[in-house]
Amino acid sequence: MKRNKAFIFLFFLVRMFSFDVQSQENLPLMELITQIETKFEVKFSYSVNDVDGLLVAPLQESETLNEIIDRLNASTVLNFKFLNERYITISTIDKTISICGILISESDDLPLFGASVLVENSSKGVITDTNGKFKMSDVGINDTVIISYLGYQTKSFKASDLRMLNETCKSIAIQEQNEALSQILITKFLTTGLQKHIDGSTVLNTEKFGILPGLTEPDILQSIQALPGVESVNESIANINVRGGTNDENLILWDNIKMYHSGHFFGLISAYNPYLTEKVVVTKNGTSSEFSDGVSSTINMSTKNQISNKFSGGFGANLIHADAFLEIPISKSLALHVSGRRSFTDLLSSPTYDNYFERSFQDSELTSNSDNISESNRSSDFFFYDYSAKLLFDLNDNHKFRANIIGINNNLDYTESYQDTSGNSESKTSNLKQENLGFGASWSAVWSDTFSSEFNAFYSSYNVDATDYRIETDQRLTQANEVLETGLKFKTRLKLNNYLSFLNGYQFSEIGILNETTVTNPSYDITKKDVLLNHALFSELEYKKSNTYLRIGLRGNYFQKFSKLILEPRLNFRQKLSNQFAIKLQGEFKNQSANQKIDFQDDFLGVENRRWILANEQTIKISESKQASFGFEFNQNNWLIDVEGFYKLVEGITASNQGFYNNFQYENAQGSYNAKGVEFLLNKTANNFSTWASYTYSINDYEFASITPSVFPNNVDIRHSVSLAFNYNVLKNLEMSVGGIWRSGQPYTKPLEGNETVQDGNNTRVNYDVPNNENVEDFMRLDASMNYNFNLSESVQAEFRVGVLNVLDRKNIINRYYEVDPNDSDKAIQINNKSLGLTPNLSLRINF
Structure with missing residues (x-):
């Protein structure tokens, strides 16, 4: 008992001593102010509410007045400021x-x-x-x-x-967000704003995106071509080839709306405005089971999804188009995001536009001379625009609703005029229009810490309408390609524990495709329309713990029209063997029922020769792919070495959707292709610079059983592809980028020597030799760009960019084919399609 009393007494003694020490060390600020006023004969001006309750260290004998004021400024949230030698103000503002x-x-x-x-x-x-x-x-x-x-x-x-x-x-x-795709593995990949996720996907964050060689803005589909295994053999973003696939084999989603059109200027500019597009996720293999279609890749774009209390936006222009975007907060729970872009190419020409026009419309009716119609009697007007809007409504923190609309449009008018034998002048206008309109809505709900759900619905409409009035024959050709798709998706995610989550869902889609051709003089009309319904169930387990990542899933697709079930297993595995070294294994089965048919004989004004068609399981099969890849990563001191080998088999392709410039362009043969190769990437990043080098070696072959020879190189069989780039922050607000591309030339087919043409009924056509047995010259291009940021005011920033494509003005041939010589039907003449020449561009942006 005595020991307890002694302990209690000692406790209170310590408490009293500590309180006394604290009292000596700190005193109320109001008391200190009085002491300062008395000692230094100064006066303070302040609000009692601002200083009440604050404790500060007492005066030291050796301290000067200036030292005391500096100490108080550093140790309190108040701002002590001399008005003159005698008066000092104390405030909470301007601190x-x-x-x-x-x-x-x-x-x-x-x-x-x-x-x-x-x-x-x-x-x-x-x-x-x-x-x-x-x-x-x-x-x-x-x-x-x-x-x-x-x-x-x-x-x-x-x-x-x-x-x-x-x-x-x-x-x-x-914390990671619930909707995060997967853990971020590399936060600065190639350049600022590119990240690599642990599941192997690559994320482009447009708001934080640095610069890439030659670009004046974060063009979404141009930027992803910096990734190994992603390129365009004909320099067009409308023809992105992922591991040897064709462009229609890429699933393109914009806020969960399936898109059927990707490029302005018939492929040279991305059709998606990047300034409201927050992130772009590119997956080449090991795709989540919630996605199907796109047997080569998935390009998933998402716009900004958070409601901000700040009104913000921006606008800008380059030598081709102008754009603007706004983020408008309506209330704490409601906001509107809008964007728009339009070219001024129909009003004002520039060197950039002239180069793009020449590249896009070479060998078309717009540039091909006619014997009876001179250049002065032909004119063309071209423009494009796109727009988007998103309504964001948060019922509360757990229930969020979104509604979207996106519109994309390209329009080309071509006019021919001539004088008849009587001297009367007459003109005819042809028109080509491309449109993609999409609507979408979503509801995401968090029901508990472990369970969430999401519901999405969309409608997508794609149209190509062309009227080609051929003045010499007084013939009008009208063509249309229309795609209508509606889709629903519902998915749930259950977090089983800190390491394991379970995804389940159902998806329904209805797609209808129409192709129509009408000809006058002589009269001819054909219309074909197909509709296909697809039901899908998907499920997957995702495991993330320490050094192991595993995602395994299964998707079942049921095509109602054919009573056909396609099962698609998916695998994504990554194991970290040490702090620097990891191995990865990926695999997937996928399918797609809509492909593009390429017809060089029945094209739209000689410009657009692709049209969407739907599988019928007779002459056109549902395309199915099987893909596997294995590789390793080494990551230390901001050095990344990434090596990956892949094998891909795509079955159910047709000769008509490959775009053959040989005897097979008239065939309806069904076949497959297999691509195999190795991708290598070396990347070094630091605060002020980033540099990378990538190399891809691949072999890509067709197999058509009904064609002789049955096996031959793919049209996009690019054996060797190398890219190099260097980004450097010269100053805090000045960044420069230089890079180059070198790759093997695209395969082509030569006419049979000594027998270059052959009679086919009343027509003469080129008689081709062994398919794709030759290659055009190697492709090489050097690009450069510069980005300068500066502030116009505290809340308004400006950005000036300069980009130059093909700095060396190299005359690259991107495709070669042959036509019957109009002056000698026994001979074939060679036609070369050339890439962009030296193409400068400037852009100025204002953000607020």
């Missing part, structure tokens, strides 16, 4: 401090490089370094600091909470 922090992932405590740290309602901002650290000076004490990182929850802090004291920085942990 600036230095802030810092170290950003880490809550799940694994790893630093997050490349996160945005912005001061709200100002132009101030920085990016976290490789250690996740950031610093910023002259930040208002009451300012709000917003920290955001792709795939993670956005956080807001008062600047005072991040105040830097004695070089000490606060550690900030942020």
Whole structure:
């Protein structure tokens, strides 16, 4: 008992002593102010509410007045300011401090490089370094600091909470978002804004995107061609070839709306405005089971999905088009995002437009001379535009509704005029129009910490309408290609524990495709329409723990019209063997029922020769692919070495959708192709620069059993492909990029020597030799670009970019084919399609 009393007495003695020490160390600020006024004969002006309750260190005998004021400024949230030698004001406004922090992932405590740290309602901002650290000076004490990182929850802090004291920085942990695709593996991949996920997919964050050689804006479909295994053999983003596939084998989604059109200027410019597109996920293999179609790749674009309380936007222009976008907060739970872009090529010409026009319309009716119609009697007008809008409504934190619309349009008018024998003038106008209109809606719900769901619905309409009036024959040719698709998807995600999640869902789609051709003089009309319904169930397990990532899934597709069931297993596995070394294994089965037919004889004005057609399981099979890949990654000190071998087999293709320039372009043969190869990437990143080199070696062969020879090289069999690039931040706001591409020439077929043409009924056609047995000259191009940022005011930023494609003005041949010589039917003449020449571009953007 005595021991307890002694303990209690000792406890109270310590408490009293500590209180007495604290009282000696700190005193109320109001008391200190009185002491300063008496000692230094000065006066303070302040609000009692601002200083009430604050404790500060007492005066030191050796301190001067200036030293005391500096100490109070550094140790309190108040701003002490001399009005003159006698009067000092104390306020909470206009106080600036230095802030810092170290950003880490809550799940694994790893630093997050490349996160945005912005001061709200100002132009101030920085990016976290490789250690996740950031610093910023002259930040208002009451300012709000917003920290955001792709795939993670956005956080807001008062600047005072991040105040830097004695070089000490606060550690900030942020959580991954529920809708995050997978853990981020590499935060700066090739350039700022490109990230690599642990499932092998690549994410393009357009808002944080740096520059790539030759580009003046983050053109979505141009930018993804920086990835190994992704290229365009004819320099067109409307013809992206992923691991030897054709463009129609890429599933393109925009906010879960399936898109059937990808390029303006008939393929040279991406049709998707990047300034409201927040991220683009590119998957070449090991796709999630919730996605089908696109037997070569999935390109999944998502627009900004968060409601901000700040009105913001931007506008800009380059030498081809102008655009604008706005983010409009209507209330705390409702917002509207809108964007629009239009070319001014029908009003104003530029060297960039002239080069694009020449490249797009070479060998078309717009540039081919006629014996009876001179160049002066032919004219053309071309323009394009696109627009999008998104309505965001948050019922609460757990239930969010979204509605979208996107429209894409290309329009070409071509006029021919001539004088008849009587001297009367007459003109005829031909027209080509491409449109893709999409509507979408979604509801995402979080029911608990472990269970969430999402419902999506969309409608997509694609139209190509052409009227070709041939003045010499007084013949009008009208053509149409129309695609209508509606789709529904419902999925749920159950988090079984911290490492394992379970995805299940159902998807329904109805697709109808119409092809129509009408000819006058002589009269001819043909219309073909097909409809196909597809039901799909999908399920997958995803496991993430420490050094292991595994995603295994299964999708079942039932085609009602054919009573056909297609099962598609999916596998994605990554194992980290050490801190620097990891292996990866991926595999998938996929299918698609809509493909593009290519017809060079029945094209749209000689410009557009692709049209969508639907599988009928007789002459046109549902395409099915099987793909597997295995590789390893080495990642240390911001060096990345990525090596991956792949094998892909696609069955159910037809000769008509491959675009043969040989005897097979008239065949209806069914066949397959297999592509196999190795992709190699070396990438080094740092705060001020990034450099990379990639090399792809692949062999790509067709097999058509009914054709002789049955096996021959694919039209896009590019054996060797190399790209090099270097990005450097010359100054804090000045970035430069230089890079080059070299690849083997595209295969082509020569006429049979000594027997170049052959009579086919009343027609004479080229008599081709062994298919794709020759290659055009190697393709080589050097590009460069520069980006300069500057502030017009605290809330308005400007960006000026210069880009040059094909700096060396190399005359690359991207395709070669033959036609019967009009002057000698026994001979064939060679036609070469050439790439863009030296093409400069400038852009200026204003963001607010």
